[in-house]
Amino acid sequence: MVVFDLSEWTWTAMGPALVLALTALALFVFDSINPRSTNRPVVAGIATVGSLASLGVAVWYVLAGVGHPDTGGAIDLFGGQLVVDQMALFFMIVVAVVTALVSIASYDYMRDHAYQAEYYSLMLLAATGMSVMAASNSLVTIFIALELASLPSYALVAILKDNKGSVEAGLKYFLIGALSSAIFVYGISLVYGATGHLQLEAIAANLDGEYNGLLGVGVLMLIAGFAFKTASVPFHFWAPEAYEGAPAPISAFLSSASKAAGFVIAFRVFTTAFPLETMTDFGVDWALAFIILAIVTMTVGNFAAATQNNVKRMLAYSSVGHAGYALIGLAALTVDGGELVLGAAMMHLLVYGFMNTGAFLFVALAEYWGVGRTFEDYNGLARQAPIACVALAIFMFSLAGIPPFGGFWSKYFLFTGALEAATVNPALLVVAAALVVNSALSLYYYSRLVKAVWIEDPVLERETLTQPAGLYAAIVAAAVVTVVILPGFGPVAELAYDAAAMLVG
Amino acid sequence: MNEWIAIGALAFVGLLIPLGMMAVSYLLRPSVPETSKRATYESGEVPTGGTRIRFNIQYYMVALLFVVFDIETVLLFPWAVIYRPALESGQVTLLEALGPMLLFVAILLVGLAWAWRNGAVQWAKSPHRVDSQAEVDRP
Amino acid sequence: MTVGIEYYVLLSAALFCIGLFGVLTRRNALMFLMSVELMLNAANINLIAFAFYHGNLTGQVFALFTMALAAAEVAVGLGIILVLYRNFRDVDVTVPSAMRW
Numbered sequence: 001m002v003v004f005d006l007s008e009w010t011w012t013a014m015g016p017a018l019v020l021a022l023t024a025l026a027l028f029v030f031d032s033i034n035p036r037s038t039n040r041p042v043v044a045g046i047a048t049v050g051s052l053a054s055l056g057v058a059v060w061y062v063l064a065g066v067g068h069p070d071t072g073g074a075i076d077l078f079g080g081q082l083v084v085d086q087m088a089l090f091f092m093i094v095v096a097v098v099t100a101l102v103s104i105a106s107y108d109y110m111r112d113h114a115y116q117a118e119y120y121s122l123m124l125l126a127a128t129g130m131s132v133m134a135a136s137n138s139l140v141t142i143f144i145a146l147e148l149a150s151l152p153s154y155a156l157v158a159i160l161k162d163n164k165g166s167v168e169a170g171l172k173y174f175l176i177g178a179l180s181s182a183i184f185v186y187g188i189s190l191v192y193g194a195t196g197h198l199q200l201e202a203i204a205a206n207l208d209g210e211y212n213g214l215l216g217v218g219v220l221m222l223i224a225g226f227a228f229k230t231a232s233v234p235f236h237f238w239a240p241e242a243y244e245g246a247p248a249p250i251s252a253f254l255s256s257a258s259k260a261a262g263f264v265i266a267f268r269v270f271t272t273a274f275p276l277e278t279m280t281d282f283g284v285d286w287a288l289a290f291i292i293l294a295i296v297t298m299t300v301g302n303f304a305a306a307t308q309n310n311v312k313r314m315l316a317y318s319s320v321g322h323a324g325y326a327l328i329g330l331a332a333l334t335v336d337g338g339e340l341v342l343g344a345a346m347m348h349l350l351v352y353g354f355m356n357t358g359a360f361l362f363v364a365l366a367e368y369w370g371v372g373r374t375f376e377d378y379n380g381l382a383r384q385a386p387i388a389c390v391a392l393a394i395f396m397f398s399l400a401g402i403p404p405f406g407g408f409w410s411k412y413f414l415f416t417g418a419l420e421a422a423t424v425n426p427a428l429l430v431v432a433a434a435l436v437v438n439s440a441l442s443l444y445y446y447s448r449l450v451k452a453v454w455i456e457d458p459v460l461e462r463e464t465l466t467q468p469a470g471l472y473a474a475i476v477a478a479a480v481v482t483v484v485i486l487p488g489f490g491p492v493a494e495l496a497y498d499a500a501a502m503l504v505g
Numbered sequence: 506m507n508e509w510i511a512i513g514a515l516a517f518v519g520l521l522i523p524l525g526m527m528a529v530s531y532l533l534r535p536s537v538p539e540t541s542k543r544a545t546y547e548s549g550e551v552p553t554g555g556t557r558i559r560f561n562i563q564y565y566m567v568a569l570l571f572v573v574f575d576i577e578t579v580l581l582f583p584w585a586v587i588y589r590p591a592l593e594s595g596q597v598t599l600l601e602a603l604g605p606m607l608l609f610v611a612i613l614l615v616g617l618a619w620a621w622r623n624g625a626v627q628w629a630k631s632p633h634r635v636d637s638q639a640e641v642d643r644p
Numbered sequence: 645m646t647v648g649i650e651y652y653v654l655l656s657a658a659l660f661c662i663g664l665f666g667v668l669t670r671r672n673a674l675m676f677l678m679s680v681e682l683m684l685n686a687a688n689i690n691l692i693a694f695a696f697y698h699g700n701l702t703g704q705v706f707a708l709f710t711m712a713l714a715a716a717e718v719a720v721g722l723g724i725i726l727v728l729y730r731n732f733r734d735v736d737v738t739v740p741s742a743m744r745w
Contacts, residue, residue: 193694
């Protein structure tokens with residue numbers, strides 16, 4: 001273990017986010033020195049090194065026990081505006097991993113694009129926002145970090161300026177994003193009105209039940225903001241459009257990292273600022289809202305995904321469905337405990353970060369080859385690109401939750417967690433049942449894609465397919481982790497449970 | 506006595522003055538209808554083209570830079586309010602009080618330098634401008 | 645005499661609803677953007693009124709941040725609307741509809 005003393009320089013606890021921010025600034029400086037540079041190796045290299053450095057710092061902090069109860073507990077920064085605890089570091093790792101994978105893959109995907117440095121710096125700025133979201137401990141910092149993550153994302157979705165699909169996706173993402181952030185900030189203002197504070201612990205300390213009406217409406221509006229960021233019902237309409245129209249690496253980035261960041265603030269706000277026992281006394285039972293949201297989200301996402309012919313759109317709806325699974329983490333919180341299911345939701349988001357990013361990067365590879373968008377167009381790809389298709393099969397089976405892969409274990413823990421909570425609140429039996437039914441349904445459309453690439457015959461003869469090094473490296477790395485995370489699940493699960501217990505307990 | 510009466514009186518007077526002026530001029534003015542009074546510019550200038558012309562994109566770029574940097578100034582205000590009291594209280598050093606704001610401005614300067622180098626403030630005749638000129642000329 | 649807090653909340657709620665109505669009915673992307681600005685400003689009214697009511701400055705400072713973020717959001721939004729116009733020759737948000745359920 002590394003001996004690590006943060007007492008003098010506490011702000012260095014934000015290291016992972018600071019590294020991302022510095023990398024974005026370095027890219028700006030590089031682009032100022034060489035405007036419109038298309039020196040892809042350097043630009044993509046800076047972005048990759050920066051995100052890997054952020055990952056390294058975050059992993060180092062976890063190993064050194066920063067924010068662990070044994071080494072002094074969570075680190076408060078700037079009067080509690082930011083807090084670095086195990087959960088913050090956990091999600092910083094998720095964000096950094098996805099950013100690294102996506103920037104490696106973008107090296108090939110964006111090869112003909114005119115704005116190289118802009119693309120990567122926007123991506124790193126968004127990643128900075130997500131990383132800060134993981135540590136935000138006040139509605140002020142949450143809102144600022146959320147916007148820092150959202151604004152570059154709008155531009156990234158619409159970055160293919162001459163592609164009508166990309167522009168349409170960017171417009172829809174922006175319109176719904178702007179609307180939901182307005183609703184979110186209004187919700188913040190109502191919570192501030194009811195309690196007089198914006199820092200999460202201070203809100204919890206000032207819940208006196210004097211303005212329950214304001215508080216209830218405010219909490220409802222906050223849920224709307226989280227639903228947008230995590231692509232949950234009823235603010236999920238942007239997700240299929242944005243993911244389908246955006247460049248595929250950006251779809252991977254948004255559906256994995258952005259979703260995880262949305263969940264971390266939801267976890268933190270609802271466990272810290274609005275403890276369930278006080279809120280239930282006031283008649284604001286947010287767990288019930290999340291039970292409904294979880295069931296509706298996973299059902300809508302999976303049923304819509306099952307009817308799609310376009311692979312990218314299928315993945316987009318499946319991403320909505322997975323948001324529903326992760327919502328169980330909040331739905332199954334009960335007055336006494338719930339760290340098990342919260343930890344399971346965190347693990348699911350980590351595993352999802354690998355398998356879903358990998359799946360979208362496979363779509364990026366298919367777009368790079370130009371093979372088309374529908375299931376039929378993917379027929380027989382395995383004959384020409386067996387390695388990538390093995391990886392695809394791993395991602396699909398893991399997403400569906402087939403036993404040997406990481407996706408199974410996180411879903412299994414979510415299921416047992418929901419069952420355990422059902423002893424207190426029988427409504428969770430419905431949630432657990434919905435989880436099983438939807439997973440079974442998802443197996444249908446995931447295996448349909450695997451069947452297309454491995455069993456079906458190609459409709460048309462194809463040229464031989466090239467093997468772009470960056471995309472291949474990213475896909476293989478994601479696949480390896482999706483498999484290897486299995487033996488390594490012990491420490492990861494322990495970290496997630498510790499983090500959840502710190503938050504709930 | 507209600508304080509709102511003062512506001513009501515102010516509003517009343519504020520409405521009365523313009524309405525009164527219009528009424529007086531309506532009563533006093535001679536009526537001389539003439540077609541040249543309907544022209545857009547009474548100076549005799551004949552307008553060319555419609556009102557819905559498109560502006561050069563450069564105006565937009567400059568306006569955008571202005572809006573962003575103008576609003577960033579707002580963030581300096583809270584800092585400026587507490588800067589002197591914070592230093593006089595002796596609890597923070599000069600570096601701690603000044604450093605964060607210098608960092609903030611430095612980041613803004615990186616952004617400005619980037620925009621400058623990428624031609625956001627260059628007033629060049631771009632292809633878009635030629636394009637929009639062609640659109641204006643079209644009937 | 646000061647105006648009661650409930651009037652400020654009513655004012656901001658009215659402004660929020662006007663903005664929401666605009667968002668739901670307007671088809672012009674620029675009108676949509678202005679309606680969202682109304683909603684953000686409704687939140688600002690709330691924040692400043694409550695800051696006065698609670699006697700702390702948190703709300704006022706946060707309102708400054710909201711204004712700055714709204715400006716940044718408009719900058720990005722106008723950029724997107726600009727490429728929208730270039731691609732579709734229109735700023736009607738219902739025109740781009742290639743992607744459906």
